[in-house]
Amino acid sequence: MLDELRELYQEVILDHGKNPRNYRDLPDANYHAHGNNPLCGDKIVVYLKLDDDKVILDCSFEGRGCAISQASASMMTEILIGKKMQDAQALFDSFHAMCTDENYDPAQYPNADEDALDRLQVMAGVREFPMRVKCATLAWHTMQAAVHGDSTASTE
Amino acid sequence: MNDLSNRPIAFDVAKARADFPILSKEIYGKPLVFLDSGASAQKPQAVIDAMTYVMREEYANVHRGVHYLSQHTTMAYEAVRGKIAAHINASDENEVVFTRGATEAINLVAASWGRKNLQEGDEIIVSEMEHHSNIVPWQMLRDELGIVLKVAPIDDDGNFLLDAFETLLSDRTKLVAITHVSNVLGTVVPIKEVAALAHARGALMLVDGCQGIVHMQIDVQDLDVDFYAFSGHKLYGPTAFGVLYGKKDVLADMPPYQGGGDMIASVSFEKTIYAEPPHRFEAGTPPIIEAIGFGAALDYVNGWGMDQIIAHEEDVHRYAQDRLKQLPGITVYGNAPDKQGIVSFLVDGIHAHDVGTIVDRCGVAVRVGHHCAEPLMQRFGVEAMARASFGMYNTKEDVDALLEAVKTAQEFFG
Secondary structure, eight states, rough: HHHHHHHHHHHHHHHHSSOOTBBBBTOOOEEEEEEEEETTEEEEEEEEEEEEBBBBBEEEEEEOOOOHHHHHHHHHHHHTTTTTHHHHHHHEEEEEEHHHHHOOGGGOOOOOOHHHHHHHGGGGGGGOOOGGHHHHHHHHHHHHHHTTTTTTEEEO | OOOTTSSSOOOOOOHHTTGGGGOHHHTTTOOOOEBBBTOOOOOOHHHHHHHHHHHHHHHHSSOOSHHHHEEEEEEHHHHHHHHHHHEEEEEEESGGEESSSSHHHHHHHIIIIIHHHOTTTEEOOOOOOEOOGTTHHHHHHHHHHOOOEEEEEEEOOOBBOOOHHHHHTTTEEEEEEEEOOTTTOOOOOEEEHHHHHHTTTTOEEEOOOTTHHHHHHOOOOTTTTSSEEESSSSGOOOOOOOEEEEEEHHHTOOOOSSSSTEEEEEEEESEEEETTGGGGGGSOOOHHHHHHHHHHHHHHHHHHHHHHHHHHHHHHHHHHHHHHHHHHTEEOOOOSBOSEEEEEETTTTOOOOHHHHHHHHHHOOOOEETTOOOHHHHHOHHHHHHHHOOOOOOHHHHHHHHHHHHHHHHHHOO
């Protein structure tokens, strides 16, 4: 019983949840969106600063939510800074499958950065907790909405 | 109102638990501890049997046939109206309107009574601790008609502030719509006093009785309310069945809510004459099986006696309230002296959803989230709470299991 919980609440997640990185406003952001998980009441804002080549120069977030959603947002910002937007998208596709698909095979996502996926592997425990998948993916959905010009992302 | 002669002397929770098949289930290899009856209660075998029986032996549509099955189903179905009237002490069973739940009951009042009787500038008073189902229908009406929605406050312990409420009443107040028992804080609102104040200003009184019907002995005549709405599934009956109690003269003056079959006296293409209440408000084939199931649920609880069930729940609830408050690092929301059946709380430093997940894996089912009461969450400055809610089958051992599970969550996040 507790093994799966330990798998879900790994030290890395608890650490990011308690001390989220890049938890700040980004006044010169050129993209931002509000993310909303109505079932849980999680509410976050994701900010992105992209240059003309769509390279993510800076990424931050604010808002409140459970340990999983806070940790996921925190890790996402760390991972995305310095990446190209198209790499961020490839990474999200692979990460989303990791969180939802029992037969997830990273080889099906050759464009996703392997080092980043290794780091995100700590979130894979949510697969055993279907109600919590949305917590893990909220920040990523919000990032995507921001870049696509949507003002809000909802997991519902 | 209930027959006192042939029921057990004392409530026997072990015996009651044995009547609920699902309680013998194991969850993640642990005995189920179900503390989410406030969302929906489990069903006793008597309800399961009654519904199965109708479908196997006595099923046909109601009010329509002269054939054997239709007559039998109609009689069984209509008998439930009398049982409900007796249970809430309505003066007439025609004051009992069948709906799909409390939400539909409130929407019925908003659409029918509201549209007919409200004009721009008229006022409706709700409280800060309403469920969304007793907020949104009035907001929709506000946006449609230009009425004003006023909010009666509570204090930090969750007490309904009767004096503050009284100051909100005006000559424009047409309706007071307030919960009997808060689904988050457990607060019991002094409905009888509220209704008297509302009536003194010429306003009607609607009560959201979803939790009240479970944890209190309801006497609509003594409370002197105009509407009392509740769902069947929180009182051990099936989903998709609920009740709108309405005073006879109030219902008589209300137009239909939906049009269709079963709500008419006669129809021609030139003119339709509507049926009298309650059928005027029951268009279409009703939830027949569910109504009969709810009748069985009422028989079941009255077999024990509501007073016995309430006394038992009170005992478990007090134990939970006291023990949770004694745990370090716990904040209990809702500390009104008069509260029932529900304990909401947060664990310091742990989001309610993380608490919910960990507690669940310990075999304990609690609800986490905003409990369809977002304005109340805002009132307390939180996004979510964890809520333990109690039914007739819960025990102090269930509460102990919750406390252990909460400690496990604290260890995880320690």
